[in-house]
Amino acid sequence: MDVSDILTGLNPAQCEAVTAPQNAVLVLAGAGSGKTRVLTHRIAWLIRVEGVSPCSLLAVTFTNKAANEMRARVETLLSSSTRSMWIGTFHGLAHRLLRHHWQEVRLPQSFQILDSDDQLRLVKRILRSLEIDESKWPPKHVQWFINGRKEEGLRPQHLQETGDPAQAQLVRIYTAYEAACCKAGVVDFTELMLRSLELLHEKSELRDYYQQHFRHLLVDEFQDTNTLQYAWLRLLAGSSPVFAVGDDDQSIYGWRGARIEHIRDFQQDFPDAQMIRLEQNYRSTPYILDAANAVIAHNDGRLGKNLWAEGERGEILRFYQAYNDLDEARYIADQIKDWVARGGRRSEIAILYRSNAQSRVIEEALIGRGIPYRVYGGQRFFERTEVKDALAYLRLITRRTDDVSFERIINQPARSIGERTLQRLRDQAREEGVSLWEAAAQLLTVNELTSRAAGAVQGFMRLIDELAQTVNGLPLDTQVALTVEHSGLLAFFARDKGERGQARVENLEELTNAARVFHHDPEEHTGLSLLDTFLAHAALESGEGGGGAWDDCVQLMTLHAAKGLEFPLVIMSGMEEGLFPHRMSFDEPGRLEEERRLCYVGITRAKRQLMLTAAETRRLHGQQTYSLPSRFIGEIPPELINEVRPKPRIGKPVWSGDTPMQYARRTVDSGLWVGKHVRHVKFGDGIVIDQEGQGAQIRVQVNFKDHGQKWLVLAYAKLQPLV
DNA sequence: CCATCCGCAGTTTTT
DNA sequence: CTGCGGATGG
Numbered sequence: 213m214d215v216s217d218i219l220t221g222l223n224p225a226q227c228e229a230v231t232a233p234q235n236a237v238l239v240l241a242g243a244g245s246g247k248t249r250v251l252t253h254r255i256a257w258l259i260r261v262e263g264v265s266p267c268s269l270l271a272v273t274f275t276n277k278a279a280n281e282m283r284a285r286v287e288t289l290l291s292s293s294t295r296s297m298w299i300g301t302f303h304g305l306a307h308r309l310l311r312h313h314w315q316e317v318r319l320p321q322s323f324q325i326l327d328s329d330d331q332l333r334l335v336k337r338i339l340r341s342l343e344i345d346e347s348k349w350p351p352k353h354v355q356w357f358i359n360g361r362k363e364e365g366l367r368p369q370h371l372q373e374t375g376d377p378a379q380a381q382l383v384r385i386y387t388a389y390e391a392a393c394c395k396a397g398v399v400d401f402t403e404l405m406l407r408s409l410e411l412l413h414e415k416s417e418l419r420d421y422y423q424q425h426f427r428h429l430l431v432d433e434f435q436d437t438n439t440l441q442y443a444w445l446r447l448l449a450g451s452s453p454v455f456a457v458g459d460d461d462q463s464i465y466g467w468r469g470a471r472i473e474h475i476r477d478f479q480q481d482f483p484d485a486q487m488i489r490l491e492q493n494y495r496s497t498p499y500i501l502d503a504a505n506a507v508i509a510h511n512d513g514r515l516g517k518n519l520w521a522e523g524e525r526g527e528i529l530r531f532y533q534a535y536n537d538l539d540e541a542r543y544i545a546d547q548i549k550d551w552v553a554r555g556g557r558r559s560e561i562a563i564l565y566r567s568n569a570q571s572r573v574i575e576e577a578l579i580g581r582g583i584p585y586r587v588y589g590g591q592r593f594f595e596r597t598e599v600k601d602a603l604a605y606l607r608l609i610t611r612r613t614d615d616v617s618f619e620r621i622i623n624q625p626a627r628s629i630g631e632r633t634l635q636r637l638r639d640q641a642r643e644e645g646v647s648l649w650e651a652a653a654q655l656l657t658v659n660e661l662t663s664r665a666a667g668a669v670q671g672f673m674r675l676i677d678e679l680a681q682t683v684n685g686l687p688l689d690t691q692v693a694l695t696v697e698h699s700g701l702l703a704f705f706a707r708d709k710g711e712r713g714q715a716r717v718e719n720l721e722e723l724t725n726a727a728r729v730f731h732h733d734p735e736e737h738t739g740l741s742l743l744d745t746f747l748a749h750a751a752l753e754s755g756e757g758g759g760g761a762w763d764d765c766v767q768l769m770t771l772h773a774a775k776g777l778e779f780p781l782v783i784m785s786g787m788e789e790g791l792f793p794h795r796m797s798f799d800e801p802g803r804l805e806e807e808r809r810l811c812y813v814g815i816t817r818a819k820r821q822l823m824l825t826a827a828e829t830r831r832l833h834g835q836q837t838y839s840l841p842s843r844f845i846g847e848i849p850p851e852l853i854n855e856v857r858p859k860p861r862i863g864k865p866v867w868s869g870d871t872p873m874q875y876a877r878r879t880v881d882s883g884l885w886v887g888k889h890v891r892h893v894k895f896g897d898g899i900v901i902d903q904e905g906q907g908a909q910i911r912v913q914v915n916f917k918d919h920g921q922k923w924l925v926l927a928y929a930k931l932q933p934l935v
Numbered sequence: 936c937c938a939t940c941c942g943c944a945g946t947t948t949t950t
Numbered sequence: 951c952t953g954c955g956g957a958t959g960g
Contacts, residue, residue: 301950401949567946569951629936771947832951
C-alpha cells in the first residue's frame with residue numbers, strides 16, 4: 213500500500229485530517245461524516261507514510277465494540293497485525309497499566325474488578341457496618357458521590373472539613389469504602405482510571421517512559437470524556453500530539469460525567485491545535501439533514517457546523533400523532549408491514565424511544581402482527597444474577613480475600629447462613645483486620661459459633677476449598693462447568709420451573725461456552741492464570757449481544773443506544789413533552805440542550821426515511837397521562853414534515869382546531885406550553901391551558917388558582933415559568 | 936433462617 | 951403496571 217491508496221476515496225476535509233501535520237488535531241466530525249474512517253486512515257497514514265512505529269501509537273475509545281471495530285479496520289487497511297498497538301477502551305488500557313505495575317500501585321497481583329452492581333453492594337454493606345440509615349443515605353447516591361469525587365481525583369483525605377455534616381458523613385462512608393476495597397484487593401471502574409493516573413503522576417520514571425513510548429494518541433468520541441479520562445489522556449500524552457475526533461452536537465452523556473467543555477476548549481488546552489470540520493454526510497438524505505440541522509440550531513454555544521449531503525432528496529419526514537400509546541404502536545407496526553410490502557427488509561428498520569419502559573407496548577403490537585424484532589440494551593450477559601453468582605464462586609476460588617464475592621455467595625444457594633452469622637463474621641473481620649474468609653476460619657477454630665452455624669460455614673468453606681483443588685489445572689471451560697455444578701447453583705436455578713429458571717440455567721451453560729471460546733493474548737497480562745484473565749474479561753466486557761443482522765429483525769432500542777448506528781428507516785416514537793424532552797430535564801437549560809442533542813442523534817440515524825410518532829395519552833406507571841407533541845417536532849420546519857392526521861376522535865377535540873404540528877410550533881415560539889405552571893405578579897400561580905397567536909401577538913390563557921381563567925398577552929404579562 | 940405479602944418508586948448507560 | 955426492599959409469619 214502506498215500514499216495514494218490510503219487517501220483513495222476520501223473527500224478533501226477527510227484528507228486534510230488524515231494527513232494533518234503531527235500537532236494536536238481536533239476533528240469535528242458531524243454525524244455520518246466518516247469519523248471512524250478518518251481515524252483508521254490516520255493511523256495507517258502515520259505508520260505507512262510518516263514512518264511512525266505501530267507500538268508508539270495509542271488509540272482509545274469508550275466501548276469495546278468501537279475498539280474492536282477500529283482494530284479490525286486498521287488491520288484490513290494495513291493488512292498486518294495491530295498486536296503491538298495499544299488500542300482499547302479507557303478502562304481497558306488503564307487496566308493494562310495496572311496489571312503491568314501492580315506492585316507499584318500496591319495491589320495484589322490477581323486483583324479483581326468491581327462492576328457497578330458489585331460496587332453498589334459493597335456500598336450497602338459499608339452503610340450497614342457503619343449503622344447508617346439507608347433511607348437517609350441512599351446507596352445509589354453514595355455510589356454517585358464516591359465516583360464523582362474519584363473523577364475529580366479526590367481521595368477521602370483530600371476532602372477537607374467543610375462543616376457540612378452531610379459531607380462529613382459521605383466522606384466517612386467513602387473512607388470506609390476505600391478501606392474495604394483495599395482489604396479485599398478489588399478496584400471499581402473509576403478506580404482503574406484514577407489509580408493509573410496517580411501511578412503516572414507519582415512515578416516520574418514511569419511517566420517519562422510512557423510519554424516517550426507513546427508518540428501519537430488518538431481518541432474517539434472525544435465529546436464523551438469525563439474529567440478523569442481527560443486528565444489521564446493528557447498526562448499520558450505529555451507533549452505528544454493528540455488526534456481527537458468527536459462532535460459536540462452528539463454529546464449525550466453529560467449526566468454520567470462527560471464534559472462537553474473538553475471538546476469546546478480543545479484549542480485553548482492545545483494552543484497549536486488545528487480544527488478540521490467534516491460536514492459532508494454520507495448517510496442521510498438532504499431532507500433528513502435539514503431537519504437535524506434545524507433542531508440542533510436551537511442550542512447555544514456550539515462549535516457549529518452544517519451538515520450537507522448530495523444525492524436523492526428522498527421523502528420528507530412523516531409525523532403521526534396517535535390517540536394513545538396502543539394506537540401509536542399499531543401505526544408503527546403498520547408502517548413496518550408497509551415497508552416490507554414495498555420490498556424492504558425488517559433489519560433496515562429501527563424503532564427508537566427515550567426510555568426502556570416504552571418498548572413493551574411496541575413489542576406487544578409487533579408480536580400481535582408476527583413481526584420479528586430484537587430489543588437492544590437491557591441486562592447484559594455478564595451482569596445477570598446467575599452469571600454473577602457463578603463468577604463470584606470462581607473469584608473466591610482464586611482469591612479467598614475477595615469479600616465482595618464472599619458475601620454474595622456464602623448463602624447463595626441458601627445453606628442456612630443468615631444475617632446473624634454473617635454479622636459475626638463481619639465483626640470478627642473488622643476486629644482482626646482480616647478478610648471474611650479468614651474471620652470465618654478463626655471463629656471456627658476458637659469454636660465461637662453455634663454448632664448449626666459452624667456446620668454450615670464449614671460446609672461452605674470446604675466446598676470452596678475442594679472446588680479449588682478439583683478444578684486446579686483443568687481447562688478453563690471444565691473449571692467453569694464444575695463450579696456451576698458443584699456450587700449448587702445449577703440445581704438451585706433448575707428448581708424454578710418457569711421460563712425464568714429455564715433461562716438462568718441456559719445462561720449458566722452459556723457461561724461454560726464463553727469460557728470454552730475465550731482466548732487471550734499471552735503477552736497481555738503477565739503472570740495471571742487463565743481463570744484470572746477470564747474474570748477480568750468478564751468484568752470489563754459486559755458481553756454484548758453481538759451482531760444478529762443475519763436475522764431479519766426490526767431493532768428496538770433507546771436513543772442513547774442508537775448512537776453510532778444507522779438504519780434506512782428510523783421511527784422515533786414517544787415524541788412528547790415530558791417524555792422527550794424528558795420532564796427531568798425541564799429545570800435546567802443545559803440538560804434540555806442535551807435532550808435536543810439526543811434528538812439530533814436520533815434524526816441523524818436515518819438514511820432514507822424518518823418517521824416520528826407521539827401519543828396524546830399513554831399509560832405510564834399504571835396511570836393515564838396526557839401530553840403535547842414534543843417541542844422538537846415544532847423545531848423542524850413544517851415543510852419538511854408530512855403530518856399524518858388521525859381521523860377526528862369522537863368527543864371533544866384536544867387541539868382546539870390546531871394540528872399537533874402547529875401546536876408544537878407555538879410551544880417553541882413562546883417558550884410556554886399548555887400544562888406549564890406559571891406565576892403572575894398580580895394573579896399569583898396558575899397553569900397555562902391554551903395559547904394563540906404568533907410572535908409578539910402570542911396570548912396565553914391561564915387558569916389561576918385564586919383568580920380563575922384569564923387571557924394574557926405574553927409580551928406584557930411577564931409570566932414567570934415555574935418548575 | 937426462609938418464603939410470602941405489602942408499600943414504594945419509577946430517564947438515559949459503559950466500563 | 952412492574953420490580954425491589956422491608957416487614958411479617960412459618
